[in-house]
Amino acid sequence: MRSQTPGTNVVLLSLSLLALVVWLGLDTVSLAANRIVPGTGYRIDEILGWGGALATCLPWLALVGIAWRPTRPRLVLALALVVLMLSALPAWLALSAETLVDIPGARLGIGAGIWVVLFLLLLALIELRTRLVLGRLLGWGLLLPPVASAGFCLARWLEPLALWQEYRSRSDQFLGAVGEHLLLVGVAVGTSLALGVGLALAMRRWPGVQKVGFGVLNFLQTIPSIALFGLLLAPLAWLSANVDWLSALGVSGIGWAPALLALVGYSLLPMVRNTFVALEAVDPGVVDAARGMGMSRGQVFRQVRLPLALPVILEGVRITTVQAIGLTAVAALIGAGGLGTFIFQGLGQAAMDLVLLGALPILVLALLVDALLGALTDILRPGGAE
Amino acid sequence: MIDLIHVSKRFGAAAAVNDISLSIAEGELCVLVGTSGCGKSTTLRMINRLIEHSEGEIHIDGQQIRRFREEALRRRMGYAIQSTGLFPHWTVARNIGLVPRLLKWPAAQVQARVEELMELLGLSMEQFAGKYPHQLSGGQAQRVGVARALAADPDILLMDEPFGALDPITRESLQDELRELQARLHKTIVFVTHDMDEALRLADHLVVMHQGRIVQQGRPLELLREPADDFVESLLGGEDRGLKEAALLPVSQRMRPLSPRLLARERIGQHASLREALSLMLWRHAERLTVVDDADMPVGELSLRRLVGERSDD
Numbered sequence: 001m002r003s004q005t006p007g008t009n010v011v012l013l014s015l016s017l018l019a020l021v022v023w024l025g026l027d028t029v030s031l032a033a034n035r036i037v038p039g040t041g042y043r044i045d046e047i048l049g050w051g052g053a054l055a056t057c058l059p060w061l062a063l064v065g066i067a068w069r070p071t072r073p074r075l076v077l078a079l080a081l082v083v084l085m086l087s088a089l090p091a092w093l094a095l096s097a098e099t100l101v102d103i104p105g106a107r108l109g110i111g112a113g114i115w116v117v118l119f120l121l122l123l124a125l126i127e128l129r130t131r132l133v134l135g136r137l138l139g140w141g142l143l144l145p146p147v148a149s150a151g152f153c154l155a156r157w158l159e160p161l162a163l164w165q166e167y168r169s170r171s172d173q174f175l176g177a178v179g180e181h182l183l184l185v186g187v188a189v190g191t192s193l194a195l196g197v198g199l200a201l202a203m204r205r206w207p208g209v210q211k212v213g214f215g216v217l218n219f220l221q222t223i224p225s226i227a228l229f230g231l232l233l234a235p236l237a238w239l240s241a242n243v244d245w246l247s248a249l250g251v252s253g254i255g256w257a258p259a260l261l262a263l264v265g266y267s268l269l270p271m272v273r274n275t276f277v278a279l280e281a282v283d284p285g286v287v288d289a290a291r292g293m294g295m296s297r298g299q300v301f302r303q304v305r306l307p308l309a310l311p312v313i314l315e316g317v318r319i320t321t322v323q324a325i326g327l328t329a330v331a332a333l334i335g336a337g338g339l340g341t342f343i344f345q346g347l348g349q350a351a352m353d354l355v356l357l358g359a360l361p362i363l364v365l366a367l368l369v370d371a372l373l374g375a376l377t378d379i380l381r382p383g384g385a386e
Numbered sequence: 387m388i389d390l391i392h393v394s395k396r397f398g399a400a401a402a403v404n405d406i407s408l409s410i411a412e413g414e415l416c417v418l419v420g421t422s423g424c425g426k427s428t429t430l431r432m433i434n435r436l437i438e439h440s441e442g443e444i445h446i447d448g449q450q451i452r453r454f455r456e457e458a459l460r461r462r463m464g465y466a467i468q469s470t471g472l473f474p475h476w477t478v479a480r481n482i483g484l485v486p487r488l489l490k491w492p493a494a495q496v497q498a499r500v501e502e503l504m505e506l507l508g509l510s511m512e513q514f515a516g517k518y519p520h521q522l523s524g525g526q527a528q529r530v531g532v533a534r535a536l537a538a539d540p541d542i543l544l545m546d547e548p549f550g551a552l553d554p555i556t557r558e559s560l561q562d563e564l565r566e567l568q569a570r571l572h573k574t575i576v577f578v579t580h581d582m583d584e585a586l587r588l589a590d591h592l593v594v595m596h597q598g599r600i601v602q603q604g605r606p607l608e609l610l611r612e613p614a615d616d617f618v619e620s621l622l623g624g625e626d627r628g629l630k631e632a633a634l635l636p637v638s639q640r641m642r643p644l645s646p647r648l649l650a651r652e653r654i655g656q657h658a659s660l661r662e663a664l665s666l667m668l669w670r671h672a673e674r675l676t677v678v679d680d681a682d683m684p685v686g687e688l689s690l691r692r693l694v695g696e697r698s699d700d
């Protein structure tokens with residue numbers, strides 16, 4: 001009887017089948033003699049032979065089986081398998097390094113196969129977390145073993161890994177770049193939050209401001225970021241040449257000043273829009289009751305309107321911050337520093353691993369901020385529930 | 387005691403309320419009734435200054451309301467509205483304690499008052515105090531709304547269609563509760579509704595409004611028996627007027643002392659309305675009912691001829 005057994009989990013099934021094909025079919029690693037020459041790709045069977053390669057497929061086949069007839073205990077098993085495989089990926093890289101690297105200075109690249117499998121495994125993790133209704137904290141805790149495994153393998157065996165080599169030759173700049181990146185994003189988001197809330201309040205009071213304000217902000221949003229940096233160059237250069245205290249501050253046509261201005265400009269629209277909509281959307285019945293009970297205007301705003309609007313305002317902060325983390329990468333073009341520096345250096349030297357050294361932390365930062373602010377929004381929702 | 391003296395409210399050229407005079411006595415439940423847009427809600431909201439009147443004077447206990455600070459005036463009056471207006475981010479207990487906290491009562495006193503009110507409104511403390519409004523049913527939420535309006539023990543209660551969004555059964559039981567509450571608390575209540583049955587059930591003093599004016603006011607029975615014009619008559623239900631009147635009169639008013647005849651089989655309580663008695667007669671095909679007291683002891687009898695009126699009896 002079909003209806004008696006749990007239905008097939010199509011998501012998990014297709015993810016594991018796809019991962020199986022990718023795992024066997026695409027290059028898992030590549031090896032290059034030095035930084036200049038392009039690497040040679042190695043599929044898994046070229047490293048382990050077909051017997052070994054098929055042996056590594058067993059966990060995938062187990063996942064396929066579980067997805068075919070999932071029950072809760074089996075899904076827990078699948079979750080353990082996925083976490084185990086995530087933790088095994090760095091070990092696999094270490095094994096490849098031990099087997100393949102024979103000359104000193106050779107560089108091991110991470111192949112397309114590993115990236116795709118990593119992506120698919122993370123999707124499977126999310127799917128399983130949703131199915132098993134795990135808490136936010138536990139969900140994040142599941143990532144600890146893979147991260148620990150990666151750290152351990154990097155320290156012991158992965159010296160030839162190209163990404164790791166790029167990091168080690170720039171380890172002193174790396175933390176500085178992360179710091180610059182976060183500082184730019186933090187100041188830009190902080191400034192646009194202060195300005196945005198002020199502007200949203202003004203818009204609520206004067207409808208004229210609302211029309212003009214949204215018009216200008218929408219227009220700003222449509223200018224491509226590189227063009228905006230270019231447009232800011234001339235006026236800022238003129239200002240720093242003519243206003244002493246500005247040049248003393250370090251304002252010039254390039255560098256952090258135009259980057260910050262552009263970031264604030266782009267951040268304002270989502271910030272103002274969310275704040276405005278959030279404050280407007282508060283149930284008029286609630287406000288009427290609050291006033292009818294004898295709350296003053298200030299009390300209505302502080303105790304009723306603002307707390308009810310806060311989750312939506314925070315949503316705006318979240319969108320803005322994630323967007324700003326990405327945009328700040330482009331700001332490296334005009335010498336504002338940050339992780340974008342590595343990306344553009346890497347592009348210039350055709351060194352993809354250096355590009356990754358800039359891009360991966362940006363990705364991780366964006367995901368972290370997204371998750372943190374999302375959790376904060378949930379906590380602040382009325383009644384803590386829904 | 388609330389007095390409105392030649393009060394008008396204009397929005398631009400249009401008059402929402404046009405030269406109304408109304409005197410609401412202390413301890414009276416005054417119902418403003420009329421079709422939508424007749425100015426009844428505006429009138430209510432002028433009393434707590436959510437809307438400022440354009441002309442005339444409004445007095446509370448002989449003092450002009452403009453002499454009070456808006457917030458101070460409103461904290462002296464309870465306010466309950468159709469959408470309940472409960473704060474979704476506050477628990478039930480915190481919602482109820484709102485006005486006492488605004489009045490800076492000590493925390494222990496607020497807590498005691500909240501407990502007292504929840505008991506008064508039949509909301510169990512352990513079950514509801516920590517709940518949020520979205521976890522309540524419509525009737526429960528409106529009970530909390532009424533409790534919140536009563537929190538600082540105001541003399542005056544303003545209620546703007548408080549039961550309008552509820553299903554008929556919940557609405558009737560809340561109407562009954564309001565009447566019981568009023569019998570105990572003797573507040574001065576201004577109650578706005580468009581539902582004539584609700585108005586007749588609740589009102590001591592019924593005010594019919596139409597196009598910004600008061601067309602008639604008085605006791606519900608007076609209006610039923612002598613409507614001032616066709617509008618009031620149609621609002622009072624036209625052909626249903628007889629039944630509406632019967633719904634207001636208790637059986638005890640028309641019953642006769644027990645006769646030596648056999649007791650009629652069907653029984654009805656002496657506090658039931660004539661309408662209920664008539665319905666029972668129709669349903670049971672009975673021309674005579676035995677009237678019983680609260681202890682189910684026969685105290686009189688009611689015949690169909692007595693029920694329909696005294697004139698046909700002599």
